[in-house]
Amino acid sequence: MTGPTGSDEHAEAAARAAEVRIAELSELPAFEEVFRLFDDIWHPDPGNPPVTVEMMRAFSHAGNYVAGAYRGDRLVGASVGFLAAPVGRVLHSHVTGAATGRGIGFALKLHQRAWALERGLERITWTYDPLVRRNAHFNLVKLGALPEEYLPSFYGPMADAINTGDESDRMLAVWRLSQPRVLAAVQGEPHRPPTPPQAVTALAERDGRPLTGPTDARTLLVAVPADIETLRRADPGAARAWRHALRDVLGALMREGARVTGFTGQGHYIVER
Known part of the structure; x- marks a missing residue:
């Protein structure tokens, strides 16, 4: 079957490249596998998993998106999303997790895109930590998505091995x-808009810490650290400084109506006022 704009073909090609088979999930044993996979990835507090088996069951039964990526018989990635407002136009991707490398996450997103297009949906939304450089690169460059809202402390305190000690x-x-x-x-053509030569650096890195600059130019560059997750463990004070600096600079710019238009290979958001 061919989906809109060749979406099925693109999804199938990405799955072949990642050497996985992706399928929608509808049975309890599969949901239990997903639960264990996510537990291995995030090591959450037992009382606060990213999604429960019961919730996956309810989502799937109600016609929402629950899918797994398999290499042979082994689950190596999964994604859970639900239909969102405005009705009939949006899927919100609540959580996606995959083994590192080999394009599993990309294959899952393209399967999710094909699923959404086949149901007449126009867009998919999700949240990510704006300080995690590899996620910003994946979302903005590899997929061509763009950030449209900065959400301070969105989930409140989070108790897992990746986010503990940081604001969400x-x-x-x-x-x-x-x-x-x-x-x-x-x-396969990543979104890499050129950095305008007149761009001014509004947030830079100096000796591992954030350094703020002017924010009144038309085009601005906003840096994120190379590896915030390692920095949280090695220097929690520096990690907190980055969190607050990004919130104060990028968060304020977006609240004022500035748009993020890309992400550079050097780890800067490109922001247009």
Whole structure:
């Protein structure tokens, strides 16, 4: 079956490249596998898992998105999402986790895109930590999504091995499924807009810590650290300084109406006022 704009073909090609088979899930044993996989990835507090078996069961039964990526018989990735407002136009991708490397996450997102397009949906949204450089690169460059809202302390305190000790600021990524940059990205052409030569650095890194600059230029560059997750463990004070600096600079710019238009290879958000 061929989905809109060749979405099925793109999803199948990504799955082949990652050497996985992706399928929707509907049975309790599969949901239990997903629960264990997510537990291995995030090591959450037992009382606060990313999603429960019961919730996956309810989502799937109600027609929402629950899918797993398999290499042979082994589950190596999964994604859970639900239909969101406005009705009939949006899927919100609540949680996606995968083994590192080999394109499993990309394959899952393209399967999710094909699923959404086949149901007439226009976009997929999700949240991510704006300080995690590899996630910003994946979302903005690899997929062609763009952030449209900065959400301070979105989840409140989070008790897991990755986020403990940090505030849960998030960026709302919006994947507009049929825009030209997305169509190019799903065909293997990453979204890498050129950095305007007149861009001014509003947030830079100096000796591992954030350094703020002017924010009144038309085009701004906002840096994130190379590896915030390691920094949280090695220097919690520096990690907190980055969190507050990014919130004060990027969060304020977006509240004022500035738009993030890309992400550079050097780890800067490109922001247009």
